[in-house]
Amino acid sequence: MKILLRLFGLVHGLMACLFACAALMLIVIAAHMGWLAVMGAWDRAAAQAVIGAIGILTVAVVALQIAETIIEEEVIRDADISAPTRVRRFLSRFLVVIVVALSIEGLVATFKAQEDPMQLVYAASILVGVGVLLAAWGLFIHLNRSAEELEPGAMEDAKREDHKVR
DSSP: OHHHHHHHHHHHHHHHHHHHHHHHHHHHHHHHHHHHHHHSOOSHHHHHHHHHHHHHHHHHHHHHHHHHHHIIIIIISOOOTTSHHHHHHHHHHHHHHHHHHHHHHHHHHHHHTTTOTTHHHHHHHHHHHHHHHHHHHHHHHHHHHHHHHTOTTHHHHHHHHGGGGO
């Protein structure tokens, strides 16, 4: 069983590396797009290219944050995510990144919709989805707190493991 658990750690490490590599490639692509926009005519098309680069950078941030979360939670801490405290902490880290990324994507889509008003439906649906996700996350945290009260030592256990990533 220990061999299987080590194998899972290696697979998680590989996945984190792949997420990090994808993020680096996206950063290079976004920088290239931004550079081309700056070197060209400074017009509406250049602004759209910069906005597109921001959208790509947002996805890169998400990929890096997912890589960091996987490394910290699954490789360094080797955390068992069965306790309510662990679930809340893990999902909260992940959802912060997703909510921020989707919010930025919604803003990027709003700017892109200036050329095509039909895209406003897409932008609005993203932003409504972010609102629903935030509300669901808040409900989850509220309901999870009562579950955490059943295991008062779980938060102290989680905090003791935090020293592993510092």
